[in-house]
Amino acid sequence: MKNILFIAYNQYADFEVAHTLFFLRKAGKTKVTTVTVDAKPVESLAGLITMPQSSLSDVGVENFDLVLISGGDGIHTVIEEEALSSLLQNAFANEIPIAAICASAALLGKAGLLKGKKFTCTANTFEQLNYVFEEAIYTGSNIEVDEHLITAKGTAFAEFTVAVGSLLKIWKDENHSNWALQFCKGNV
DSSP: OOEEEEEOOTTBOHHHHHHHHHHHHHTTOOEEEEEESSSOOEEOTTOOEEOOSEEGGGSOGGGOSEEEEOOBTTGGGTTTOHHHHHHHHHHHHTTOOEEEEGGGHHHHHHTTOOTTOEEOOOHHHHHHTGGGGTTOEEOOOSEEEETTEEEEOGGGHHHHHHHHHHHTTOOSSHHHHHHHHHHHTTOO
16 A cells, blocks of 8 residues: 655645545555644635644655645745755655645745756746746646656646556556546546
C-alpha cells in the first residue's frame, strides 16, 4: 500500500485535489495522511473542515510515497513556514514525488526546488508570487512533470489526477488512465 501525505491549510482549494484523492484511494488503494502546520483543523475554500492527523513537524516524509498539495487563497498563510519548506526539501532530496497544483507551486519555489526546472501554475500566481520563482522556468502549460515534481494549473485538475496516478502506477493500462481523464472531465 502506498502512503500519501496531503498538506492542508486554511482556504486550500479542495476541488483541485478531489479527483486525485478519489482515484488514489479507489484505484490506488492508498492511505492518505493529512497534516497541517500546527495539527489544528483547517477550512477549505468550499467550507469543508479538514481534520489533520498530525502536524508537519511530527511526520517523517521518508514514510510516504507522494506529497500532495492543493492550491488555494490561503497559500500566503503558509508560504513562510520553515517546517513546510524543510519537509519539501527533505522529500525532494529523498526522491519522493511532490504533486503541487495551482498556487502551491509557490511552496516549491520558496523551498528552492524549482531552480532550473520547468513548472506551471496560474498566471496570476506567477505574477503575484514571482519572487519565489527565481531561476525557475515558467511555461504556462496546463501541466508540467519534471523529475519527481508535478505542477499544474488549478483548472487542469483532470490532467493532474492522471499524471499523479501515472507517477504512482495506479492505472491498469492506458485505457484506465484515459477513462479516469474522461471521468474527471465529466465525459463518462
